[in-house]
Amino acid sequence: MPDSPIRLLIADDHPIVRDGIRGMFTGDPRFEVLAEADDGARAVELARALDPDVILMDLRMPRMNGVEAIRELARLGLRARVLVLTTYDTDSDVLPAIEAGATGYLLKDTQREELVRAVTAASRGESALSPSVATRLMGRVRTPVTPLSPRELEILHHISQGDTNRETAAHLFISEATVKTHVLHIYAKLGVNDRAAAVAVAFQRGLLPLA
Structure with a gap:
């Protein structure tokens, strides 16, 4: 009996981006796109109703941003893994998302093959980071924090x-x-x-x- 498809929820405030992400998974029997949300609050509502395996989450959205949504998902104890998919890779974006509980962090210029691998890894609870984000996080670990006076x-x-x-x-x-x-x-x-x-x-x- 084949494995059940990985159930996805897409959260992004740009319809054309949601269409593009959906298109990457449409027709692939390994995945099932359950629904789309245009802000973080709607993503949380849909996650509670549909119980997805992985949520592809943008960070900068109206009503409730991605980091707030990740925190709310964790507070509610929902099992969905969150894979951040955004255009931003600054410390002020990456660190709060990871600390809030995101399983992975990718940029929107990620190729389809890499995104598929990341979603599959996230569904197993494994971390998936774009190279620039991984380098940034490793730099934070290796570089001693300069104390404030x-x-x-x-x-x-x-x-x-x-x-x-x-x-x-x-x-x-x-x-x-x-x-x-x-x-x-x-x-x-x-x-x-x-x-x-x-x-x-x-x-x-x-x-x-x-x-």
Whole structure:
């Protein structure tokens, strides 16, 4: 008796992308595309109703983004494996997705053969990473985390409170230009590009108290 096909759910807010992904699996008896979702919230609803084996998940979608959807799937205890399929491979995209529970992370320029292998691996609970993402993650493991200075931690705390550079400067009795310089150093050390990502990574690494 042949193995049952791997049941897929596609989540992406672009219809043409969903059509392209569906086309990669249509006609292949090893796979069955159950449904498509155009945002993370709908993906969670469909996952609860249809119990797919693998969800191909975009990251940047309306209503609920991919990382939020992955966290919600984990919270609900759903068994579906999530394979992120996106155009973004920056630290601020990759790390939250992996930490939220994604089984794999591929870019949208992945060839069909590689995508098929990744979906098959994900269905078995095995990790599947695009080369650039794997290199980035290995770099994070091998490169010691540069510690933040006490002043940088102070400024990071003010950033987490929503203070502007000017407000932070007033609190710490330093110039706004000095604050800006420290903020750039914080971004570089955390591997991020904006204030929200800096705060998110800081919480993940225990640099900021949760309460």
